[in-house]
Amino acid sequence: xxxxxxxxxxxxxxxxxxxxxxxxxxxxxxxxxxxxxxxxxxxxxxxxxxxxxxxxxxxxxxxxxxxxxxxxxxxxxxxxxxxxxxxxxxxxxxxxxxxxxxxxxxxxxxxxxxxxxxxxxxxxxxxxxxxxxxxxxxxxxxxxxxxxxxxxxxxxxxxxxxxxxxxxxxxxxxxxxxxxxxxxxxxxxxxxxxxxxxxxxxxxxxxxxxxxxxxxxxxxxxxxxxxxxxxxxxxxxxxxxxxxxxxxxxxxxxxxxxxxxxxxxxxxxxxxxxxxxxxxxxxxxxxxxxxxxxxxxxxxxxxxxxxxxxxxxxxxxxxxxxxxxxxxxxxxxxxxxxxxxxxxxxxxxxxxxxxxxxxxxx
Amino acid sequence: xxxxxxxxxxxxxxxxxxxxxxxxxxxxxxxxxxxxxxxxxxxxxxxxxxxxxxxxxxxxxxxxxxxxxxxxxxxxxxxxxxxxxxxxxxxxxxxxxxxxxxxxxxxxxxxxxxxxxxxxxxxxxxxxxxxxxxxxxxxxxxxxxxxxxxxxxxxxxxxxxxxxxxxxxxxxxxxxxxxxxxxxxxxxxxxxxxxxxxxxxxxxxxxxxxxxxxxxxxxxxxxxxxxxxxxxxxxxxxxxxxxxxxxxxxxxxxxxxxxxxxxxxxxxxxxxxxxxxxxxxxxxxxxxxxxxxxxxxxxxxxxxxxxxxxxxxxxxxxxxxxxxxxxxxxxxxxxxxxxxxxxxxxxxxxxxxxxxxxxxxx
Numbered sequence: 001x002x003x004x005x006x007x008x009x010x011x012x013x014x015x016x017x018x019x020x021x022x023x024x025x026x027x028x029x030x031x032x033x034x035x036x037x038x039x040x041x042x043x044x045x046x047x048x049x050x051x052x053x054x055x056x057x058x059x060x061x062x063x064x065x066x067x068x069x070x071x072x073x074x075x076x077x078x079x080x081x082x083x084x085x086x087x088x089x090x091x092x093x094x095x096x097x098x099x100x101x102x103x104x105x106x107x108x109x110x111x112x113x114x115x116x117x118x119x120x121x122x123x124x125x126x127x128x129x130x131x132x133x134x135x136x137x138x139x140x141x142x143x144x145x146x147x148x149x150x151x152x153x154x155x156x157x158x159x160x161x162x163x164x165x166x167x168x169x170x171x172x173x174x175x176x177x178x179x180x181x182x183x184x185x186x187x188x189x190x191x192x193x194x195x196x197x198x199x200x201x202x203x204x205x206x207x208x209x210x211x212x213x214x215x216x217x218x219x220x221x222x223x224x225x226x227x228x229x230x231x232x233x234x235x236x237x238x239x240x241x242x243x244x245x246x247x248x249x250x251x252x253x254x255x256x257x258x259x260x261x262x263x264x265x266x267x268x269x270x271x272x273x274x275x276x277x278x279x280x281x282x283x284x285x286x287x288x289x290x291x292x293x294x295x296x297x298x299x300x301x302x303x304x305x306x307x308x309x310x311x312x313x314x315x316x317x318x319x320x321x322x323x324x325x326x327x328x329x330x331x332x333x334x335x336x337x338x339x340x341x342x343x344x345x346x347x348x349x350x351x352x353x354x355x356x357x358x359x360x361x362x
Numbered sequence: 363x364x365x366x367x368x369x370x371x372x373x374x375x376x377x378x379x380x381x382x383x384x385x386x387x388x389x390x391x392x393x394x395x396x397x398x399x400x401x402x403x404x405x406x407x408x409x410x411x412x413x414x415x416x417x418x419x420x421x422x423x424x425x426x427x428x429x430x431x432x433x434x435x436x437x438x439x440x441x442x443x444x445x446x447x448x449x450x451x452x453x454x455x456x457x458x459x460x461x462x463x464x465x466x467x468x469x470x471x472x473x474x475x476x477x478x479x480x481x482x483x484x485x486x487x488x489x490x491x492x493x494x495x496x497x498x499x500x501x502x503x504x505x506x507x508x509x510x511x512x513x514x515x516x517x518x519x520x521x522x523x524x525x526x527x528x529x530x531x532x533x534x535x536x537x538x539x540x541x542x543x544x545x546x547x548x549x550x551x552x553x554x555x556x557x558x559x560x561x562x563x564x565x566x567x568x569x570x571x572x573x574x575x576x577x578x579x580x581x582x583x584x585x586x587x588x589x590x591x592x593x594x595x596x597x598x599x600x601x602x603x604x605x606x607x608x609x610x611x612x613x614x615x616x617x618x619x620x621x622x623x624x625x626x627x628x629x630x631x632x633x634x635x636x637x638x639x640x641x642x643x644x645x646x647x648x649x650x651x652x653x654x655x656x657x658x659x660x661x662x663x664x665x666x667x668x669x670x671x672x673x674x675x676x677x678x679x680x681x682x683x684x685x686x687x688x689x690x691x692x693x694x695x696x697x698x699x700x701x702x703x704x705x706x707x708x709x710x711x712x713x714x715x716x717x718x719x720x721x722x723x724x
Contacts, residue, residue: 063666222369225691227643227654272690273637278600281589287700292589323700327585328604329708330459334696338649338685346691 004183013105017041021110030297032113046143052189059209062130076120083193084300087111091347098337101344109248117191119172138164139208140201149217158214168193193302194273226342243272246348247324254353260315269324270304277305279325313357322351364544375467379403383472392659394475409507412549421571424492438482442540445555445664449473453709460699463706471610479553481534500526502563511579520576528554530555555664556635588704608710609686616715624675631686632666639667663667675719684713
């Protein structure tokens with residue numbers, strides 16, 4: 001066991017604050033085990049006693065609320081949603097191979113995972129607080145202080161009220177059927193399916209109804225797609241929110257040597273927003289022709305989709321290229337270099353790996 | 363004036379049934395004039411007397427309805443929505459340049475347009491009919507018979523009940539402030555913002571609550587994205603629905619000769635679904651570097667966004683390349699050839715034109 005009850009095969013990018021991604025093997029199951037699930041944090045993990053924890057609901061509401069953990073569980077209907085979380089920095093390593101991104105972690109394809117989340121619908125809590133007509137955004141503030149900001153700031157972010165009113169957005173206290181662990185936001189975190197992980201605020205303490213998006217660092221400065229030739233800063237670039245269509249190849253691995261003949265390729269695809277994965281194609285001729293992968297277990301509209309395909313590889317060098325399609329019939333962009341951006345977010349280029357197929361040594 | 367009260371500059375692909383796209387110049391305004399708006403039809407235009415017209419609401423409902431035009435206007439609140447319609451075959455000409463698509467019209471960038479639509483929310487009509495728990499899809503059937511089907515079939519299609527329950531989906535009788543003309547679906551058509559034009563069924567006569575998507579030709583056979591190496595047929599390929607992120611360059615035109623120096627480029631971008639256009643980039647060095655275009659008038663979340671940029675073109679040949687970004691930070695795919703499909707739908711490749719810049723002849 002590594003720290004925080006995590007498996008040893010996590011790839012730790014930073015130990016304090018703890019930032020670690022799921023190992024390739026552990027990404028291969030439809031639901032990601034909790035002890036293998038990625039962790040992205042911006043400060044020390046706050047330890048909160050559920051007995052003394054309170055959730056404040058404030059801002060543009062008719063009635064401010066202060067709810068205990070007990071009230072949250074008693075007053076509202078318990079719901080479970082299967083949802084993929086994906087960090088906006090997932091697959092950043094591919095962009096860093098194009099050009100360095102100093103100060104950011106080289107996340108591979110494991111800054112994502114899928115779990116069942118149990119809690120109550122944020123919408124029901126908001127209904128009790130009665131948002132004013134002027135409210136358009138719902139902000140979340142955690143208990144974690146981030147030394148990345150000057151002055152020190154609690155982590156936070158917001159989503160549109162329209163999304164917050166949908167039944168899939170949860171205030172969750174359980175993950176994969178067990179109470180949230182401290183590293184995943186205990187006692188209560190937000191889970192915003194279809195949105196970048198940064199909006200699923202952990203160690204939630206305050207909900208603020210607002211007339212504009214969150215003005216804090218982690219939405220107004222960070223987690224924005226900045227054009228390649230601009231410098232990150234307050235309000236620069238487009239705010240991230242919905243996850244963009246993405247996919248990756250988990251097996252075989254880049255640079256692997258495989259036996260020539262039938263080779264199974266596997267991976268995941270995630271449509272983001274409220275879209276679903278409609279198709280995944282694989283090419284071994286540089287994108288001239290494509291074969292359709294088999295889509296595996298369907299975990300519902302908020303989850304990734306695993307896929308597999310059997311390729312026939314002659315002895316020699318091969319490039320395996322993947323593209324996913326979402327339910328709007330949009331597919332991924334091809335040019336990873338053209339997606340480079342100063343903070344290294346949203347690398348959703350078509351995954352591309354090289355393998356070497358050799359004759360069986362029998 | 364050409365037929366059906368249309369301007370002469372429409373590009374007519376078929377005269378019977380009438381199929382014509384908006385000319386490039388007329389695409390350049392934020393709202394598309396009604397007499398310049400594209401027309402996509404699959405049969406002769408039915409002439410209906412609003413006095414005798416009735417709208418049936420049937421299928422999985424507690425209460426079937428038969429509504430007159432007068433009742434529709436009196437019983438529900440009038441709403442106006444500005445929405446872009448876009449045919450799934452928009453920009454097919456680009457795919458046909460890759461490989462021919464027999465039997466399909468070579469639509470350019472003008473199978474799209476934006477208008478204000480006035481009518482009532484479909485959701486309010488459905489509330490009166492009270493959909494059963496088993497209803498998941500809302501089908502629309504027009505009065506138009508299509509000779510393309512065997513046996514002859516009325517045009518129709520469906521959308522998910524979830525979308526049909528949103529306030530932007532209209533049963534519309536007016537376009538750009540004037541009563542619908544026969545060619546645009548009089549007396550009443552559906553308008554489904556963010557969806558392919560085929561779901562905005564014209565000459566609406568029947569709404570059917572269903573437990574599965576529309577089984578008719580125009581959803582079960584046509585308007586599906588079929589893989590390049592498969593043959594279109596019932597249920598083959600993915601059903602289209604949401605419009606995929608798209609854009610095009612309206613000026614300068616491909617092959618045009620322009621004066622060297624500052625050259626203004628203009629075009630449109632449309633995010634589709636309920637997404638918005640977050641950014642449009644233009645490159646004149648083959649995608650190595652990109653400049654951001656200025657986004658023009660914001661007509662709201664259901665409409666395209668026009669854009670413009672001033673490029674500095676030295677004398678010589680240039681390629682102008684465009685990519686739009688939606689609010690999930692997804693951008694368009696690059697390879698038009700890789701998007702080729704047997705019915706020629708959803709060409710949303712990055713637009714690319716060539717111009718020749720010459721010294722002023724002064």
